[in-house]
Amino acid sequence: MGNIFTAAMLGMLLALAYAQEIPSETGIVRIYKSDACAHCTPYLEKLLPALDKMGYKNVEMVDFINNQTQRANLARLQQKFNVPLTLQGHMAVDVEGKYLLEGHVPVDVVEKFLAGAGKGYEGAVLVQDSMISDAKSYTFLYNGKAVEIDSSQSPNEYLESGGAKLPSAQVAAGAALASENAGSEKSALDGAADFLPAIIVIVPIVLVGMFLARKV
Secondary structure (H helix, E strand, O other), X not given: OHHHHHXXXXXXXXXXXXXXXXXXXXXEEEEEEOOOOOOHHHHHHHHHHHHHXXXXXXXXXXXXXXXXXXXXXXXXXXXXOOOOHHHOOOOEEEEOOOEEEEEOOOHHHHHHHHHXXXXXXXXXXXXXXXXXXXXXXXXXXXXXXXXXXXXXXXXXXXXXXXXXXXXXXXXXHHHHXXXXXXXXXXXXXXXXXXXXXXXXXXXXXXXXXXXXXHHO
């Protein structure tokens, strides 16, 4: 019996370690990028001063390509924000665990959005994954819906100036997301879904522990 209890506790500890949240301390910005990305450096030369100007002094650079742990962290982060594969960029910027920027979102859009943040858009994702510096539009993902917005406007400006409501303004990316998440409406069980990876880890460990305990 003691062996079964020990195995169960070991499984729980491993599961909790696996399922722990990505660090998202207030004021911290984590940039997940590849050191091999030549286009990222010019973009960051514009983004970093903008973030500093807005008071984000603590910026961490993470090379996730050659780091399995950081790749897993990024995957969990994108899962947390419900970012479908079609909208995952080659670079990601986690702003305090509240907002996620995928790819090279126009810096002026980022500035306007963060300046007007806290107006009910926590959990929003801004996506612009092309390498061009003057992209004409970007995608705004929020509450499972996506809309394409002209780069001259921030999401705040678009929605508050009479822009179409997100549910009726889906673009192709939004439609893909809706299809991908079909049947996954929010419910009281949504929080439990976050622990599915932990369950997958803990159940086999407990079963093996019980089997070994019987052998003893």
